[in-house]
Amino acid sequence: xxxxxxxxxxxxxxxxxxxxxxxxxxxxxxxxxxxxxxxxxxxxxxxxxxxxxxxxxxxxxxxxxxxxxxxxxxxxxxxxxxxxxxxxxxxxxxxxxxxxxxxxxxxxxxxxxxxxxxxxxxxxxxxxxxxxxxxxxxxxxxxxxxxxxxxxxxxxxxxxxxxxxxxxxxxxxxxxxxxxxxxxxxxxxxxxxxxxxxxxxxxxxxxxxxxxxxxxxxxxxxxxxxxxxxxxxxxxxxxxxxxxxxxxxxxxxxxxxxxxxxxxxxxxxxxxxxxxxxxxxxxxxx
Amino acid sequence: xxxxxxxxxxxxxxxxxxxxxxxxxxxxxxxxxxxxxxxxxxxxxxxxxxxxxxxxxxxxxxxxxxxxxxxxxxxxxxxxxxxxxxxxxxxxxxxxxxxxxxxxxxxxxxxxxxxxxxxxxxxxxxxxxxxxxxxxxxxxxxxxxxxxxxxxxxxxxxxxxxxxxxxxxxxxxxxxxxxxxxxxxxxxxxxxxxxxxxxxxxxxxxxxxxxxxxxxxxxxxxxxxxxxxxxxxxxxxxxxxxxxxxxxxxxxxxxxxxxxxxxxxxxxxxxxxxxxxxxxxxxxxx
Numbered sequence: 122x123x124x125x126x127x128x129x130x131x132x133x134x135x136x137x138x139x140x141x142x143x144x145x146x147x148x149x150x151x152x153x154x155x156x157x158x159x160x161x162x163x164x165x166x167x168x169x170x171x172x173x174x175x176x177x178x179x180x181x182x183x184x185x186x187x188x189x190x191x192x193x194x195x196x197x198x199x200x201x202x203x204x205x206x207x208x209x210x211x212x213x214x215x216x217x218x219x220x221x222x223x224x225x226x227x228x229x230x231x232x233x234x235x236x237x238x239x240x241x242x243x244x245x246x247x248x249x250x251x252x253x254x255x256x257x258x259x260x261x262x263x264x265x266x267x268x269x270x271x272x273x274x275x276x277x278x279x280x281x282x283x284x285x286x287x288x289x290x291x292x293x294x295x296x297x298x299x300x301x302x303x304x305x306x307x308x309x310x311x312x313x314x315x316x317x318x319x320x321x322x323x324x325x326x327x328x329x330x331x332x333x334x335x336x337x338x339x340x341x342x343x344x345x346x347x348x349x350x351x352x353x354x355x356x357x358x359x360x361x362x363x364x365x366x367x368x369x370x371x372x373x374x375x376x377x378x379x380x381x382x383x384x385x386x387x388x389x390x391x392x393x394x395x396x397x398x399x400x401x402x403x404x405x406x407x
Numbered sequence: 408x409x410x411x412x413x414x415x416x417x418x419x420x421x422x423x424x425x426x427x428x429x430x431x432x433x434x435x436x437x438x439x440x441x442x443x444x445x446x447x448x449x450x451x452x453x454x455x456x457x458x459x460x461x462x463x464x465x466x467x468x469x470x471x472x473x474x475x476x477x478x479x480x481x482x483x484x485x486x487x488x489x490x491x492x493x494x495x496x497x498x499x500x501x502x503x504x505x506x507x508x509x510x511x512x513x514x515x516x517x518x519x520x521x522x523x524x525x526x527x528x529x530x531x532x533x534x535x536x537x538x539x540x541x542x543x544x545x546x547x548x549x550x551x552x553x554x555x556x557x558x559x560x561x562x563x564x565x566x567x568x569x570x571x572x573x574x575x576x577x578x579x580x581x582x583x584x585x586x587x588x589x590x591x592x593x594x595x596x597x598x599x600x601x602x603x604x605x606x607x608x609x610x611x612x613x614x615x616x617x618x619x620x621x622x623x624x625x626x627x628x629x630x631x632x633x634x635x636x637x638x639x640x641x642x643x644x645x646x647x648x649x650x651x652x653x654x655x656x657x658x659x660x661x662x663x664x665x666x667x668x669x670x671x672x673x674x675x676x677x678x679x680x681x682x683x684x685x686x687x688x689x690x691x692x693x
Contacts, residue, residue: 127578220575228523231542231576237514256517257577264578289506290517291543292413292550 123199123210127265130172130211134266142169146268146295148259151175151212152192152313153201156303160272161205163300172266173202175212180225181254192313211266218261233257233291235283239375243279243388244399247365255280256287263295271295276302276310278388278401282375302400304330310400322394325361329389332357332367333402336387340404345380350387363392372403409485409496413551416458416497420552428455432554432581434545437461437498438478438599439487442589446558447491449586458552459488461498466511467540478599497552504547519543519577521569525661529565529674530685533651541566542573549581557581562588562596564674564687568661588686590616596686608680611647615675618643618653619688622673626690631666636673649678658689 124130137144145168147160153175164171175198182188195212202210219225233256239245240252263271273281285297303311308330309323318326332354339353347369354367369378372386381387383405390399410416423430431454433446439461450457461484468474481498488496505511519542525531526538549557559567567585574583589597594616595609604612618640625639633655640653655664658672667673669691676685 131580227520230522231573232520233577234513234518234520236516261576261578264580267580287517290547291519292547294417294550294553 122208123212125211125213126217127213130209130265133209134170134172137170143270144168144266144268145171146262146266146271147171147173148262148271148273149173149175149198150177150191150313151198152194152316153198154303154311154313154315156274156276156311158201158205159303160274160300161202161207163298164270164272165206167270167272167298168268170208171206172209172211172268173198173207174262174266175199175210176218176258176262178218178254178258179215180219180230180257181251183248183250186248187314187317190317192316211262218258230257233260233287235287236290239279239283239286242370242375243366243368244390245279247390252280252283256283259284260287260291260293263293268295270298272298272300274300274302275401276312277399278372278386279375282373308334310398312398314396314398317396318394322396325359325393326396326398328357328359328362328393329391329398329400330402332389333387333400336369337402337404340381340385345382347378347381350381354389358391361393365390365392365397369404372405408494409498411498411500412503413499416495416551419495420456420458423456429556430454430552430554431457432548432552432557433457433459434548434557434559435459435461435484436463436477436599437484438480438602439484440589440597440599440601442560442562442597444487444491445589446560446586447488447493449584450556450558451492453556453558453584454554456494457492458495458497458554459484459493460548460552461485461496462504462544462548464504464540464544465501466505466516466543467537469534469536472534473600473603476603478602497548504544516543519546519573521573522576525565525569525572528656528661529652529654530676531565533676538566538569542569545570546573546577546579549579554581556584558584558586560586560588561687562598563685564658564672565661568659594620596684598684600682600684603682604680608682611645612679612682612684614643614645614648614679615677615684615686616688618675619673619686622655623688623690626667626671631668633664633667636667640675647679651676651678651683655690658691 145164147164149157177191199210232253234253235256281299336350367389369381369385369387385404388401431450433450463477485496518539520539521542571583622636653675655667655671655673671690674687
């Protein structure tokens with residue numbers, strides 16, 4: 122069932138609650154791919170009813186980012202969701218979410234602001250205000266849907282860590298379920314932004330996962346110095362790659378490491394053909 | 408019933424929810440007086456079950472403010488609540504609310520940040536970060552108790568406006584009920600901070616309500632120029648009064664007015680014996 126208004130969603134969920142059914146939420150910006158579908162499958166396994174939100178959230182994009190050209194494929198998204206047995210696809214307008222004619226800024230809107238320590242690193246360094254926008258819309262969706270469980274992909278590792286922190290800090294009564302990255306056979310992590318790439322760009326983009334897998338195998342062979350592990354990346358990078366960051370940090374707290382251990386995560390952000398791609402890998406797990 | 412942990416509160420409320428009982432929350436910092444009791448009475452009238460939170464919230468006090476000396480009278484508070492038929496008094500420790508040993512700053516905690524426009528005026532000008540602290544703890548209490556209704560006093564007018572805005576902006580599924588200011592016969596608005604005052608100070612403090620009532624009666628007699636209305640205050644002020652602000656603004660949006668109208672509110676903040684006191688009055692209502 123495709124719903125566009127908060128009121129309709131709340132009415133439907135109220136009925137489910139009366140029947141004591143559990144509810145799962147999969148927040149997405151649409152342009153659904155197999156990564157999203159893995160979240161939806163997990164939600165279907167876990168909950169009696171599943172809501173997928175499909176909303177390209179303006180307040181998490183910077184002024185020079187790809188909000189306008191971000192892929193919007195609602196018809197296809199709805200078909201994929203129906204096939205998977207999703208109960209509600211919630212696709213609100215920006216006016217529905219933020220109020221008619223509301224100027225979208227800190228001057229006029231209440232924001233949820235994650236801790237500076239979690240924000241002023243990795244993706245947050247180049248994407249000022251991004252995680253404020255993410256937390257704000259996610260908390261809004263939580264309050265609209267009031268799910269028991271919400272499902273997020275490990276692909277956006279910093280995002281999941283920040284959302285888990287928000288849930289703890291604000292006592293949000295929802296369990297966050299984190300699902301593994303889904304990759305193409307080539308190793309490329311699925312992303313809605315992959316469709317911006319040409320065939321050549323897709324080849325160049327493989328370097329992200331290659332660098333991460335190589336770091337992991339070096340770690341498994343006994344190299345633990347973070348600097349040494351990071352240096353292994355430079356063999357892979359060419360002039361087609363505009364590296365934004367490559368870091369090895371604690372997978373729960375994002376704290377820097379000098380030596381990698383089984384609690385470490387390696388994260389990379391790199392532009393290929395001007396498209397900003399991210400990927401990550403846990404060093405301690407198979 | 409006096410409870411100190413989030414877990415106990417949630418368990419009790421879960422039982423009420425199973426019985427389809429409505430829940431009201433009265434957030435307080437304790438030191439309960441007749442102003443709080445009017446909120447509690449309203450909550451008892453409105454809801455099947457009433458929770459009073461009693462927590463002096465560290466993150467809404469500035470470094471030079473009165474957090475340490477703020478009155479703490481839990482035993483008396485509990486007695487007053489029992490007499491009024493309150494079902495739960497929730498009195499958590501700071502560790503329970505913010506985590507054991509957690510440093511209380513934007514570096515480490517997720518904050519709820521109300522819009523700059525609502526914050527950078529009136530009390531917010533002198534109390535940097537105050538309303539971030541208020542919104543954060545209120546949203547936490549909302550998430551812990553998940554009430555149907557929450558009750559706030561008009562005494563803290565800017566606070567209620569900001570909390571209503573937060574509820575709209577973040578789609579919080581709770582109805583905010585605003586209750587009128589309770590005054591002593593002298594006109595003095597009740598406040599936990601009144602107990603800092605000497606007898607002479609209490610006399611000097613009467614000037615706040617006198618100024619506001621005089622502005623209202625001038626308005627009723629046809630004076631609408633905000634500047635002219637504000638000037639009427641100076642007859643009342645002596646060297647015992649350290650005026651922080653006197654403003655006449657829109658009662659819903661806090662927007663400045665040039666001419667007062669029936670949607671206007673007059674607000675004052677003034678120190679007497681070093682004690683910061685606030686008061687306000689609607690111009691358009693009897």
